[in-house]
Amino acid sequence: xxxxxxxxxxxxxxxxxxxxxxLTPAYSVRIVEELIARCDHPMRILxxxxxxxxxxxxxxxxxxxxxxxxxxxxxxxxxxxxxxxYTGATIAATxxxxxxxxxxxxxxxxxxxxxxxxxxxxxxxxxQELDFLQLLKAAIDHVTEPQSQPRTLxxxxxxxxxxxxxxxxxxxxSMSFSPPAASAPGRDRGQVFAEAVALVLHGAGENPPGAAExxxxxxxxPLPYDGLFDRVVTSPPYVNRMSYIRELRPYMYxxxxxxxxxxxxxxxxxxxxxxxxxxxxxxxxxxxxxEAFEHAELGxxxxxxxxxxxxxxxxxxxxxAKYFGDMWVHLQNVTTMLSRDAExxxxxxxxxxxxxxxxxxxxxxxxxxxxxxxxxACRPMRKRNSKVELIExxxxxxxxxxxx
Numbered sequence: 001x002x003x004x005x006x007x008x009x010x011x012x013x014x015x016x017x018x019x020x021x022x023l024t025p026a027y028s029v030r031i032v033e034e035l036i037a038r039c040d041h042p043m044r045i046l047x048x049x050x051x052x053x054x055x056x057x058x059x060x061x062x063x064x065x066x067x068x069x070x071x072x073x074x075x076x077x078x079x080x081x082x083x084x085x086y087t088g089a090t091i092a093a094t095x096x097x098x099x100x101x102x103x104x105x106x107x108x109x110x111x112x113x114x115x116x117x118x119x120x121x122x123x124x125x126x127x128q129e130l131d132f133l134q135l136l137k138a139a140i141d142h143v144t145e146p147q148s149q150p151r152t153l154x155x156x157x158x159x160x161x162x163x164x165x166x167x168x169x170x171x172x173x174s175m176s177f178s179p180p181a182a183s184a185p186g187r188d189r190g191q192v193f194a195e196a197v198a199l200v201l202h203g204a205g206e207n208p209p210g211a212a213e214x215x216x217x218x219x220x221x222p223l224p225y226d227g228l229f230d231r232v233v234t235s236p237p238y239v240n241r242m243s244y245i246r247e248l249r250p251y252m253y254x255x256x257x258x259x260x261x262x263x264x265x266x267x268x269x270x271x272x273x274x275x276x277x278x279x280x281x282x283x284x285x286x287x288x289x290x291e292a293f294e295h296a297e298l299g300x301x302x303x304x305x306x307x308x309x310x311x312x313x314x315x316x317x318x319x320x321a322k323y324f325g326d327m328w329v330h331l332q333n334v335t336t337m338l339s340r341d342a343e344x345x346x347x348x349x350x351x352x353x354x355x356x357x358x359x360x361x362x363x364x365x366x367x368x369x370x371x372x373x374x375x376x377a378c379r380p381m382r383k384r385n386s387k388v389e390l391i392e393x394x395x396x397x398x399x400x401x402x403x404x
Contacts, residue, residue, distance in 0.1 A: 004382035007031055007392070012054065017082045017203035020156050023052050024247060027235040027347050031381070032058040035233050035345050035394075039064070042210070043230040046337060048219040048330065049272075051244075053079030053212070055233045060208035067225055069217040071271050074248060074257040076216045081152045083212035086204040094150040094204075098197045101139035101154065102190045110138045116253035117260060123177045124250065129165040132189045136161070137254065153204055157196035159251045164192050166250070175247070219272065220329045228339040235347035236330075237273035239323050239360055241316075244268075245276040272326040275319060283318045292321065293328035295366050297359060304356045316353050324363060331367050338399040344373070349384050349392045361393040373397035 005011065009026040012018040018029045032055050036045065043064050047055035050070035059066035060083055070076050104110055112134030115121060125133065140158060144151035167178040217223060219236070237244070245252070245268040252258040258267075265277025275283070298320075306317035338344070350360045361378040368376050375398040384390040 002382060007382045012052075016206055017057055018052075018054060020082060020200055020203060021052065021078065021159055021251070023244070024242075026052045026054060029054050029058050031235075031347060031394075032233055036062055036064070036231070039231070044227060044339075046223075046229040046232045046334075047234045048223070048232070048334065049234045049236045050075050050079045050214060051235065053082045053214060056212040056214060057083050057208065059233075060210035060212040063210045065210060066212040067215065067223075067229070068212065069215045069219060069223060071216070071218050072244065072248070072267065073216060074252045074255065075244075076214050077152075077255075077257075078156070079212075079214035081156055083208070083214060084149065084152075085207045086149060086153070088205075090149045090153075091201050091204055094153045094197070094201060097140075097143045097150045097154060098157075098194065100143045101136065102194065104139040104142065105132070105135045105190065108135065110135065110142055113137045113141070118250065118253050119261065124166050124168060125162075126167070129189065133158075133162055133165065133254070136193060153200050154197065155255060157193060157200045158254070160196040160199070161189075161193045162250060162254060164196070165189060168250075218270070220326055220333060222333060223337055225337075228342070229337055230339050230342050232334065232338070232342070232344040232346075234345070236327065237271065237323075238349045238351065239273060239320060239358060240349070240351045241273075241275045241319065243274055243276035243279075244271065245274065272330070273323050280315065283315045283322070286318050286322055288318075288321050289325065292325040293367060295363060297366075298324060298363055301353075301356055301358050305353045307354075310354045313354065320353070320358065324367075327364070328367055332371055335371060335399060335401065338401070340399070340401065342399045344368075344397050344399065346395045347381070347392065348395055350390060352389065357389055361391075361395050364395045365397075368395070368397045372399075372401065374400050 007028045007030060009022055009024055011028040011030050013022060015029050036059060045059040045064050045066045047068040050068040053068055056066040056068040056079060068079060115130060115134060118124060136158065140154045144154060169176045245264050249258060249264060258264050261277055265279050268274030268276035269279035269282055302317045302321055305320060306313045346364060348360050348364055351358045365376050365378055377396050379394040381392045381394055384392050
């Protein structure tokens with residue numbers, strides 16, 4: 001068993017639109033390709049945990065009809081940007097808007113937008129870089145129409161630029177910052193943005209033959225979509241306290257999807273597996289509902305984690321219980337959207353808490369069996385890191401019911 005960097009977000013960086021923005025928890029397009037490569041006819045494919053729309057874009061590129069959902073409005077916006085179709089005229093208009101925006105910045109012709117209320121923003125950007133980003137955002141707003149495709153493409157490039165100019169080591173879940181320092185001599189910030197635009201437009205010129213729809217929705221609720229799906233390919237949040245909001249917050253603040261830390265915590269609490277900000281404190285008061293998923297192995301882990309000798313053990317036990325309660329609701333709900341003999345694939349990783357192994361894949365399999373799925377399998381795919389016990393799995397099954 002190897003770590004397989006090609007099964008992680010790192011592989012996406014060289015894969016056209018998949019490489020527009022990186023997200024550490026995102027899974028690799030190669031995994032999706034392998035799971036749909038043997039499909040010899042057009043299908044309806046569902047991903048109820050959109051993330052960066054890896055499944056939806058890959059399915060559309062293979063001529064399938066894809067639907068994906070997410071509870072995070074920024075990810076829905078970005079997923080739509082990645083899966084949209086762009087004409088040559090749109091690409092030319094975007095290139096022209098980029099030039100006009102950079103000329104406005106060079107002349108200092110517009111008042112800058114306010115700096116976003118990111119906590120300790122001085123860690124993120126040196127003063128010169130922050131000034132440039134504020135002027136650039138104002139220029140993009142000035143030269144593009146709201147909701148237009150050129151604006152969307154320039155904002156994707158803006159997101160790439162704000163990370164490229166930051167002090168953040170944005171290549172691992174454990175984000176770190178370089179000490180604030182003066183800007184590098186001769187650094188051409190405008191060129192950084194121009195190169196980001198060129199990369200985005202190169203991907204925009206490769207329209208997928210299939211179709212993808214990205215919907216703002218909660219995976220625990222019925223999907224506002226008319227039709228049944230032949231396959232589910234998804235990677236839900238892992239049970240490892242990895243917050244998508246934590247990593248996405250620079251994009252979300254700059255683009256107006258977040259206004260303050262309270263909003264960030266509230267959104268993470270509404271998501272499955274979220275623990276950012278106030279989401280953690282709310283776990284302390286959370287009570288397990290009577291209809292929660294019960295399983296002997298899960299109960300054993302909850303007891304061990306909640307042991308009085310473990311600092312914050314009670315909160316973490318609640319976190320684990322809430323996660324599986326949410327996924328239990330989701331998996332029951334997803335059966336209403338499946339055609340007969342639909343195949344599902346959930347890419348999940350196991351976790352440890354206080355050296356207690358949480359066998360996530362076996363608990364997923366137990367939930368699927370109890371719901372009525374058949375042909376359930378847990379295929380190990382890769383080591384997640386140097387710890388031998390942490391593995392990523394493809395948990396697959398077939399739904400025997402449905403109306404198709």
